[in-house]
Amino acid sequence: MNASDTQRIVDAVDAGFDAQLRTTRDLVAIPSTRGAEGPCQDMIGDLLRERSYEVDDWRIDLEDLKNLRGYGPIEHDFSRARTVVGTYRPTTSTGKSLILQGHCDVVPAGPLDMWETPPFSPVIKDERMYGRGACDMKSGTIGALYALDAIKAAGLKPTARIHFQSVIEEESTGIGALSTLQRGYRADACFIPEPTGGQMIRSQVGVIWFRVKVRGFPVHVFEAGAGSNAIMAAYHLIHALEKLEIEWNERAKADHHFNDVNHPINFNPGIIKGGDWASSVPAWCDVDCRIAILPGWSVADCQNEILACVAAASRDHRFLSNNPPEVQWSGFLSEGYDLKDSAEPESAFAKAYDAVYGGAVPERAFTALTDTRFYGLNYDIPSLCFGASGAAMHGFNEYVELDSLRKSTKATALFIAEWCGVEKA
Numbered sequence: 465m466n467a468s469d470t471q472r473i474v475d476a477v478d479a480g481f482d483a484q485l486r487t488t489r490d491l492v493a494i495p496s497t498r499g500a501e502g503p504c505q506d507m508i509g510d511l512l513r514e515r516s517y518e519v520d521d522w523r524i525d526l527e528d529l530k531n532l533r534g535y536g537p538i539e540h541d542f543s544r545a546r547t548v549v550g551t552y553r554p555t556t557s558t559g560k561s562l563i564l565q566g567h568c569d570v571v572p573a574g575p576l577d578m579w580e581t582p583p584f585s586p587v588i589k590d591e592r593m594y595g596r597g598a599c600d601m602k603s604g605t606i607g608a609l610y611a612l613d614a615i616k617a618a619g620l621k622p623t624a625r626i627h628f629q630s631v632i633e634e635e636s637t638g639i640g641a642l643s644t645l646q647r648g649y650r651a652d653a654c655f656i657p658e659p660t661g662g663q664m665i666r667s668q669v670g671v672i673w674f675r676v677k678v679r680g681f682p683v684h685v686f687e688a689g690a691g692s693n694a695i696m697a698a699y700h701l702i703h704a705l706e707k708l709e710i711e712w713n714e715r716a717k718a719d720h721h722f723n724d725v726n727h728p729i730n731f732n733p734g735i736i737k738g739g740d741w742a743s744s745v746p747a748w749c750d751v752d753c754r755i756a757i758l759p760g761w762s763v764a765d766c767q768n769e770i771l772a773c774v775a776a777a778s779r780d781h782r783f784l785s786n787n788p789p790e791v792q793w794s795g796f797l798s799e800g801y802d803l804k805d806s807a808e809p810e811s812a813f814a815k816a817y818d819a820v821y822g823g824a825v826p827e828r829a830f831t832a833l834t835d836t837r838f839y840g841l842n843y844d845i846p847s848l849c850f851g852a853s854g855a856a857m858h859g860f861n862e863y864v865e866l867d868s869l870r871k872s873t874k875a876t877a878l879f880i881a882e883w884c885g886v887e888k889a
């Protein structure tokens with residue numbers, strides 16, 4: 465790409481940035497937690513149609529996905545779950561095709577009184593946009609859309625097919641991304657603008673979700689010794705799983721990307737529910753857990769280690785030894801992913817990065833996951849993940865830094881132009 469095209473695209477991102485922020489704010493204002501992503505998908509569909517993309521908006525059928533690599537079980541009503549893809553078809557096809565993907569699901573906001581401003585009433589202050597999903601990752605999705613707009617506003621058009629994908633379930637199973645692949649969408653590369661803090665994700669962990677279900681024996685507290693407290697028994701199992709976390713972190717020291725990352729494997733008991741009454745020994749306790757695994761580790765082997773850990777801890781517990789707990793797989797069953805066979809898209813991105821930030825692209829090994837794994841592992845589509853800076857994703861007062869968003873949007877636009885090629889519109 466010549467210098468004047470580059471400059472026109474960069475200028476067009478600046479010219480469109482206020483509109484980009486307004487659209488981002490509208491998307492962040494939709495409370496698209498798990499199962500409630502529909503209005504976001506409607507909005508994205510409208511934005512794509514306004515821009516004359518060919519829109520494919522479909523309901524996800526779990527039957528189609530069940531046997532595919534990386535599928536994770538769904539426990540909630542999924543009858544209205546949708547994926548939206550907008551396709552751009554070039555008049556001349558000389559460049560390389562691209563998938564641009566973003567997820568519109570967000571994690572729950574948590575106690576509202578811990579937010580300074582309400583999570584779904586986004587506000588801009590101090591050069592930041594605050595709101596649940598402002599950082600992870602609605603600003604990235606809208607950034608990719610406006611990156612395409614900037615190419616058009618610069619008087620250019622891409623010379624390769626582009627699929628703009630808005631998916632759900634990134635935060636719990638990843639099957640929104642999986643559904644696009646099942647539907648048949650393919651490209652020469654995939655780019656996901658998650659908020660990576662201006663770094664390229666070189667390697668990322670996989671994640672397993674599981675639920676430990678303890679069933680106790682309820683009695684009145686006055687004769688507590690005759691019963692068995694399911695909540696206390698669950699603590700025993702949590703402590704055992706913490707030992708598994710230590711063991712896996714030891715094993716991680718042999719990984720060539722994660723060996724210098726401090727504590728890459730994080731175990732998290734994320735939800736605990738149990739008992740019915742303060743004066744009854746609790747008969748039940750369910751603990752929903754998340755643990756990471758590294759690229760190359762088999763999900764099935766790690767599942768077996770989790771089962772073995774829970775079984776061993778139960779054997780040396782008075783009550784659990786006779787009432788073994790159950791383990792259910794409750795979401796992610798995801799492998800880790802190392803970027804591979806990606807020299808070509810990386811070199812296109814390196815040019816885009818250098819033009820905006822100057823210098824070489826910084827990299828990181830990421831201790832969370834992204835949807836890139838499905839494209840990379842299932843279909844050998846090299847899948848880059850790069851985006852803006854921010855903080856408090858999954859926490860309180862989540863925000864994205866606007867200057868970083870402006871820059872990452874420019875880098876995205878230049879990468880699209882470099883990878884797909886452009887011609888005069």
Ligand SMILES: [Zn+2]
Nearest residue numbers: 600601634658
């Ligand atoms: Zn995300």
